[in-house]
Amino acid sequence: MTEEQHCGKCRKAVCVAKCHGCKKSFCMPHFVKHRLHLAQRMDNLREKFEILQNDINKDNFKQSLLSNIYDWEQRSMRKIHEIAENARKDVEEKLLALKRDVEISIGQIVRDFQANAEADNYTEFELEKWSKRIFNLRDSLEHPSTIEIVEDNKLSSTIYGIKIIEQKRRQESLCTNSISETVSYTSEQSTELIPEHFVPMYGPCRLSEDKYVATHSSYRAGLSQLTGSNNYSSGKHSISFLIEKKGIKNMFIGIHSASNEASSSFDRSIYGWWNLDYVIINGEHEAGDDNLVIQTGDKITLTVDCDNLQIHFEHHRTRKICHIPIELNTCPFPWRILIRLLMADDSIRICN
Structure with a gap:
C-alpha cells in the first residue's frame, strides 16, 4: 500500500505534486503558491544580478577600497595636524620662558651700561664686553641651544603606512549538516588565541x-x-x-x-x-x-x-x-x- 502523503502546508492528505527541491508534497492550491514563491525568489535573484552588472559597469566596486584609502589618509592627516599643533604649543611655551630670561639679562646689561655712561667710565674693554653680551643674547633667541625638534619614534606617535594585498580567491560552498568530523580543517591548525572581551x-x-x-x-x-x-x-x-x-x-x-x-x-x-x-x-x-x-x-x-x-x-x-x-x-x-x-x-x- 502506498504511504499516504500530506500537504507540507495544510497537512491535508490530498497531494497532487511534489517539489524535487525541498522534497515536500503539496495539494494543488499550495503547490501553486509554492511555485509562485520560488518564482518571486527567481525575480529577486535576477534583480541582484542586474544590480551587480550595473555596479560592474559603473566601477562601483572600487568605492569600498578607495574609501578605505581615503579614510586612512584623513586619519593620518588629522594625526599629523594634532602632533604639529601640540609641538607648536610646546615651542611657544619654551620660547616664552627663554624670552623672560633674556629680558632679565638685558635689564642687567642696560643698568650697567647706563651707570658707566653717566660716569663716563668705559674703555674699549667695556664696549667689547657689552657688544659680545648683546650678540650672545640675540643668538640665544634666534638659535636656542636648549630647544631641539626631533622625530618621536614612540609607537603612540607613529603614522602607519598602508599597502595593498591581493588574496587568491577560493571557490568554496556553504556548509550543511553533512559536514562532519572528517573535514580536514581543525580549529587548532595554525590559529592564534587572543584574549577577547x-x-x-x-x-x-x-x-x-x-x-x-x-x-x-x-x-x-x-x-x-x-x-x-x-x-x-x-x-x-x-x-x-x-x-x-x-x-x-x-x-x-x-x-x-x-x-x-x-x-x-x-x-x-x-x-x-x-x-x-x-x-x-x-x-x-x-x-x-x-x-x-x-x-x-x-x-x-x-x-x-x-x-x-x-x-x-x-x-x-x-x-x-x-x-x-x-x-x-x-x-x-x-x-x-x-x-x-x-x-x-x-x-x-x-x-x-
Whole structure:
C-alpha cells in the first residue's frame, strides 16, 4: 500500500505534486503558491544580478577600497595636524620662558651700561664686553641651544603606512549538516588565541566577570547585540564560547566589519550562524533552518581566518565544522566578532 502523503502546508492528505527541491508534497492550491514563491525568489535573484552588472559597469566596486584609502589618509592627516599643533604649543611655551630670561639679562646689561655712561667710565674693554653680551643674547633667541625638534619614534606617535594585498580567491560552498568530523580543517591548525572581551552595541545586556560573560538583561525577549574588543585584519584567530543559558530561540555567533558602526539590527557586513545550518551572509538569511541543535552547555569555537577570507564555526558536541567565505566588498577589514541574544536571561561566555 502506498504511504499516504500530506500537504507540507495544510497537512491535508490530498497531494497532487511534489517539489524535487525541498522534497515536500503539496495539494494543488499550495503547490501553486509554492511555485509562485520560488518564482518571486527567481525575480529577486535576477534583480541582484542586474544590480551587480550595473555596479560592474559603473566601477562601483572600487568605492569600498578607495574609501578605505581615503579614510586612512584623513586619519593620518588629522594625526599629523594634532602632533604639529601640540609641538607648536610646546615651542611657544619654551620660547616664552627663554624670552623672560633674556629680558632679565638685558635689564642687567642696560643698568650697567647706563651707570658707566653717566660716569663716563668705559674703555674699549667695556664696549667689547657689552657688544659680545648683546650678540650672545640675540643668538640665544634666534638659535636656542636648549630647544631641539626631533622625530618621536614612540609607537603612540607613529603614522602607519598602508599597502595593498591581493588574496587568491577560493571557490568554496556553504556548509550543511553533512559536514562532519572528517573535514580536514581543525580549529587548532595554525590559529592564534587572543584574549577577547564583550563590548555592548545596543539592546538590553549585562556584562560580568571582566566582560567575559554577556547576559540578556531584559525580562522579555528582544534583540541584544554585542561585538568584541579586538579588530582582525590578518592571520587566523580562534575564540571559544560557552552557551551558559539559552531559551527557545538561538543565539547568533559571527562577525561584522568594524568600519560599519551598526546602529540598527540590519548590517550587510554581517556573516555567521544562528545554527549549524542557518547561515547569514551579507546580513541576510542564505541557507538552512533555525532548529534547536545548539543547547545550553554547548561549546562553540569561532575561527576568524583573515588570510583566507573565511570564518569557521565548530560545534564541539556534534563534532561538526562549518565555514563561510567572506566578501571584502561587503565586509571590509578590520573584522570584529558579533553576538546577538534574543531571549531573556540568555547568557554566553568567552573562554579565553
